[in-house]
Amino acid sequence: MAELAFFSGTMDCGKSTLALQIQHNRSARGLRGLIFTRNDRAGEGLLSSRLGLVTQATEADEKFDFHAHLVGCLAAGERVDYVIADEAQFLSPEQVDQLARVVDDLSVDVYAFGIATDFRTKLFPGSQRLIELADRVEVLQVEALCWCGARATHNARTEGGRMVVEGAQVVVGDVGAAATAEVGYEVLCRRHHRHRLTAAAAAAAD
Numbered sequence: 742m743a744e745l746a747f748f749s750g751t752m753d754c755g756k757s758t759l760a761l762q763i764q765h766n767r768s769a770r771g772l773r774g775l776i777f778t779r780n781d782r783a784g785e786g787l788l789s790s791r792l793g794l795v796t797q798a799t800e801a802d803e804k805f806d807f808h809a810h811l812v813g814c815l816a817a818g819e820r821v822d823y824v825i826a827d828e829a830q831f832l833s834p835e836q837v838d839q840l841a842r843v844v845d846d847l848s849v850d851v852y853a854f855g856i857a858t859d860f861r862t863k864l865f866p867g868s869q870r871l872i873e874l875a876d877r878v879e880v881l882q883v884e885a886l887c888w889c890g891a892r893a894t895h896n897a898r899t900e901g902g903r904m905v906v907e908g909a910q911v912v913v914g915d916v917g918a919a920a921t922a923e924v925g926y927e928v929l930c931r932r933h934h935r936h937r938l939t940a941a942a943a944a945a946a947d
């Protein structure tokens with residue numbers, strides 16, 4: 742039976758790395774997959790990991806229809822054993838429904854990777870739908886850590902080095918950006934996210 746699996750965790754916990762490993766292991770055994778992403782930091786049509794690996798991917802923009810695309814591929818005689826969808830938090834709920842139809846109606850495995858919650862601790866609509874529909878939701882085992890050493894569970898956004906809790910839900914960016922960066926991200930434990938205490942703020946308070 743094909744399955745819809747959602748691999749989730751904070752930013753920087755290894756989701757894209759796992760996506761690339763799944764792709765590597767399956768293609769090494771002769772299986773054929775299609776790779777999709779949306780708004781990867783490395784640029785359009787790329788799936789990149791901070792470990793330095795990167796691969797070509799199809800950019801699934803807001804108009805993209807996964808089910809129609811797969812039907813087209815299969816009708817053209819292409820073999821498709823699995824689908825990888827990175828940065829899945831950016832997908833619309835309708836696109837996640839399409840992925841579920843790819844699994845149920847076309848018997849193709851779908852592996853989706855994404856952060857669950859945004860910088861305000863609210864679920865992304867695409868992640869919410871994945872949690873609702875997935876056959877399994879896996880939390881990645883490699884823990885990203887807060888500056889205090891606790892497991893990082895939340896994503897903070899900084900502007901000019903200061904943590905913010907208002908703004909657009911989607912702003913592409915990275916962790917470890919310079920304190921002066923216009924927009925950066927930092928993973929924190931819930932306690933320090935609630936207190937808006939980033940590493941820089943804690944150091945300044947010391």
Ligand SMILES: Nc1ncnc2c1ncn2[C@@H]1O[C@H](COP(=O)(O)OP(=O)(O)O)[C@@H](O)[C@H]1O
Pocket residue numbers: 751752753754755756757758759789790791792883885
């Ligand atoms: N120089 C490094 N040496 C070893 N591991 C690294 C290095 N840089 C990044 N990583 C690992 O890569 C992880 C980030 O992987 P990535 O797939 O880019 O994360 P995600 O897609 O979840 O944001 C880090 O949590 C860390 O475990």
Ligand SMILES: Cc1cn([C@H]2C[C@H](O)[C@@H](COP(=O)(O)O)O2)c(=O)[nH]c1=O
Pocket residue numbers: 751752753756757780781782855856858859860861896897898910911912913914915926
């Ligand atoms: C928390 C949060 C993140 N984003 C963006 C920032 C990055 O471009 C991606 C996450 O990528 P990663 O591979 O998991 O590190 O999402 C955002 O747009 N809005 C947010 O609230």
